[in-house]
């Protein structure tokens with residue numbers, strides 16, 4: 117029987133059917149659900165790691181010990197895991213090792229739209245790319261076979277549109293896969309120059325062999341029809357090609373690194389005009405052109421965002437689609453939820469006139485109107501070292517108007533080393549850890565600071581105050597962000613002293629509390645002076661309707677932040693006169 | 694069969710995803726090839742969200758293109774206008790008239806348009822509006838707005854009513870089955886004169 121599955125669920129099913137023993141990940145849209153689905157299989161050990169580098173290293177360990185292992189992350193996660201990636205290419209594997217990386221063309225939930233195929237090329241690792249959920253499942257199984265046959269890690273590239281679309285999948289029974297024997301072998305697993313020089317030869321031979329074999333892989337599928345026009349494509353763009361050009365010849369690349377050179381040469385010799393349809397970078401195009409073959413690609417199509425069937429109609433068929441334009445309307449950006457504990461932080465920072473180096477998480481939403489509470493956001497963990505850099509450039513007096521803002525999961529991911537840097541290099545920065553007891557942005561995953569594992573088991577909870585003290589921060593305070601006087605005092609005091617400090621603002625994400633009965637506040641129209649102070653909170657539940665301020669009773673959760681903001685005592689708790 | 698194209702749009706957190714999954718699974722039961730394209734991640738924090746549902750004999754792209762939607766079901770009034778250009782010339786617009794102010798409106802840097810329905814009626818071949826929130830309040834449970842809208846969608850689709858009801862029974866918590874079926878019926882018969890045979 118076939119059933120609908122998200123691309124990410126299909127990857128998880130593929131892992132199960134491949135007999136995977138160990139699965140690791142750090143969450144990141146659009147890859148998160150892969151590991152959440154894997155965790156539902158009792159047969160598989162699955163875990164969240166503090167970050168992608170650790171996740172990959174755990175998977176490498178389990179692979180070398182003989183177990184089939186899988187590790188998943190979003191595209192920028194592979195930057196974090198790039199260090200082990202480049203060298204596990206040299207060691208190869210024992211039990212199969214498959215690394216899933218999910219790119220985000222169109223930046224639905226990311227800070228950039230880098231193309232992970234470059235990693236496969238530069239690390240000399242084979243990479244597969246499925247074009248629907250069935251292939252997502254099948255390619256995982258194929259990836260394990262390739263991994264073990266050629267003694268190499270294998271990357272699978274997904275994109276948001278694949279990860280988060282559903283199509284039909286036929287499942288099968290899992291394979292029985294035994295642990296492989298482990299043999300100590302320093303020439304293979306200890307990468308120091310003497311050994312690595314020899315392994316580099318192995319890597320080159322391996323990739324040459326795969327390049328040769330790739331033209332015969334069923335993963336790479338050439339179908340000939342109209343010989344006037346043809347397409348070389350992969351992944352989701354393949355679907356757009358089929359939608360618009362049902363009769364064209366198509367070479368669908370299931371393996372996007374290394375490219376099947378002789379198959380491509382053959383295809384291009386048979387088909388007159390060949391278009392390369394690849395989202396993001398011209399990776400196929402540049403390689404194919406370097407072989408002296410004429411193809412058309414990025415001259416017509418952009419390196420930005422997602423493609424679509426209409427785009428191909430316009431750019432390749434030159435059709436004038438005469439499409440209706442979108443209406444110009446007020447935007448609807450994502451916002452901090454009503455009741456979010458992060459809101460209070462930005463409101464106070466604004467009031468105190470503080471700047472903030474920022475980081476990545478729900479709290480990044482505090483950068484936009486009306487809170488506008490962040491100055492920067494680069495990558496996970498950057499808030500802390502960046503503030504230190506500002507201090508070293510402009511002096512301590514200058515940074516008395518600054519704090520670094522970072523979430524609990526992000527702090528554990530890559531904030532700790534930044535904090536050590538500040539202590540070691542005699543900085544005085546104030547770091548605010550917004551501990552909402554979850555990894556909020558990616559949909560509420562547990563992390564070391566929540567004390568619960570991916571499988572839902574209780575574990576030793578990371579003690580954030582103790583951790584900060586142990587790296588040498590003497591001034592560590594824990595405050596409740598809803599107690600705004602405490603919060604304000606903490607910020608004022610800590611930013612004015614000549615030593616580093618950490619303020620942990622601790623209050624759970626409002627969405628975690630599924631059982632609480634909404635306690636809606638209301639605005640007493642008699643007392644409201646229409647001053648607009650409460651609107652500065654950027655709370656989606658407070659708005660002006662027909663000229664008067666109101667609280668939307670479908671959204672308010674009664675966090676009471678607005679009560680403290682109103683100078684005229686016009687906002688009241690439900691049931692209170 | 695030609696591929697059917699349906700867009701379900703709204704505000705992150707409103708439950709558009711569940712509605713599209715119910716529809717997708719019904720189409721599978723009827724033996725169609727089906728693709729759904731969903732929005733996860735950041736937009737779910739109150740952003741503008743869209744789910745694409747396509748089904749037919751063979752479906753390639755998971756995306757409904759501009760100008761090709763047979764039906765748009767919008768959970769919020771302004772979102773209907775935002776996605777209107779996706780509707781085909783023959784398409785049908787189903788609108789929940791609930792208004793949800795986006796942040797630029799709340800902060801006063803933009804205002805909520807007042808001519809939404811006029812524009813929809815002017816540009817769409819067929820528009821059906823429904824005040825899901827009031828109906829849900831009458832039923833005594835604000836949470837059943839989604840099921841009312843599901844009923845409205847079902848009214849426009851050629852999938853037997855029993856199958857929708859079966860799907861609801863499988864999806865909602867057991868204790869809420871009755872109220873959800875009532876809600877579904879409210880949507881399903883919305884605008885239809887039940888006494889017509891009398």
Ligand SMILES: Cc1ncc(C[n+]2csc(CCOP(=O)(O)OP(=O)(O)O)c2C)c(N)n1
Pocket residue numbers: 142143144145168190192193196476477478479496522523524525526527552554555556557558
């Ligand atoms: C290297 C990297 N990995 C993963 C992500 C995806 N991601 C963005 S924010 C975030 C976690 C946010 O959690 P936390 O810091 O606890 O803040 P919250 O969202 O709960 O406020 C993750 C995993 C990313 N952007 N970069």
